[in-house]
Amino acid sequence: MTKKEKALLAVxxxxxxxxxxxxxxxxxxxxxxxxxxxLSAQCTDARVNLVTPELFAKYKTVEDFANADVxxxxxxxxxxxxxxxxxxxxxGMCQKMISDFGGEVPSTIEELTSLPGVGRKTxxxxxxxxxxxPAVVADTHLIRISNLLGLVATKDPFKVEMxxxxxxxxxxxxxxxxxxxxxxxxxxxxxxPKCAECGMNSFCSHALSDKG
Numbered sequence: 001m002t003k004k005e006k007a008l009l010a011v012x013x014x015x016x017x018x019x020x021x022x023x024x025x026x027x028x029x030x031x032x033x034x035x036x037x038x039l040s041a042q043c044t045d046a047r048v049n050l051v052t053p054e055l056f057a058k059y060k061t062v063e064d065f066a067n068a069d070v071x072x073x074x075x076x077x078x079x080x081x082x083x084x085x086x087x088x089x090x091x092g093m094c095q096k097m098i099s100d101f102g103g104e105v106p107s108t109i110e111e112l113t114s115l116p117g118v119g120r121k122t123x124x125x126x127x128x129x130x131x132x133x134p135a136v137v138a139d140t141h142l143i144r145i146s147n148l149l150g151l152v153a154t155k156d157p158f159k160v161e162m163x164x165x166x167x168x169x170x171x172x173x174x175x176x177x178x179x180x181x182x183x184x185x186x187x188x189x190x191x192x193p194k195c196a197e198c199g200m201n202s203f204c205s206h207a208l209s210d211k212g
Contacts, residue, residue: 003151006203007167010149013199014179021175021182023129025049030105030130032056034115035065035090037122043080051077062103065094089117107131120161128174136161136168137177141184148188150205 015021024045027033032052039048055076059065065073073087080086093115097103105126106112112123121137128135136142138157142164146152152163168176187194193206201207 001203004167006149007151007164008169009203010151010200011169011172011176014176014183015172017199018179018182021178023125023178024181026052028056030126031062031065031094033129034093034105034112034118034122034126037125038089038093038117039077039080039086041086042082047080051080062094062097065091066098068094086117092116093118105130120158124161124174124177128177134165134170135174135177136164137174138164139177139181140190141188142177142180144190145180145184145188148193148204148206149200 023033025033025036025040026049027036035055036048036052039051055073058076059068059073068091070087070091073090074083077083077086077090096115097105100114101111106115107127107130109120109123109127112118112126113120121139124135124137127133128137138161143152143155143157143160146160146164147155151167152160154160154163164173183198184190187198195201195204195207195210198204198207
């Protein structure tokens with residue numbers, strides 16, 4: 001079985017198990033999504049979703065954030081961890097969106113990654129969820145599951161992204177990433193994957209190796 005064939009099987013299994021492939025972060029618009037994604041670095045989405053209602057109630061527009069007192073943003077996002085860097089980046093990215101992109105969330109990987117605190121993972125999430133373009137969000141769940149399946153053999157996020165772009169159907173790639181997050185939380189749990197309960201155990205390299 002080629003990696004591309006295995007990827008197609010994985011896409012189908014996860015699509016059947018998780019027909020709704022929604023992003024776990026609560027956001028009503030592209031600005032809220034890019035800010036929530038920045039907050040989610042080394043923090044659970046559940047924690048971010050507890051923090052953002054207050055943040056988004058106080059700061060509603062890109063101008064609001066660009067003019068915000070960083071110390072005030074720090075107070076609101078404190079429980080997300082690394083709050084000083086995150087608050088600084090949120091204000092900085094909004095200032096750059098106004099100065100360089102007409103106050104809009106950019107629509108290319110290159111432009112997005114020019115914003116403070118925005119790496120390829122965040123940029124891909126925006127590309128897929130906001131602009132509907134093929135995207136591979138190389139978060140910890142996707143990296144772990146792709147390695148266990150045998151689709152990739154690297155933990156480097158950039159290499160995982162590039163290799164999966166080669167074997168995933170472009171129109172399925174973004175949803176596949178969201179579904180891997182869901183699968184990683186309830187079945188393919190880090191350090192204790194429930195292989196017996198997994199619909200991919202007939203072709204997953206890790207599950208097959210366990211069977212001897």
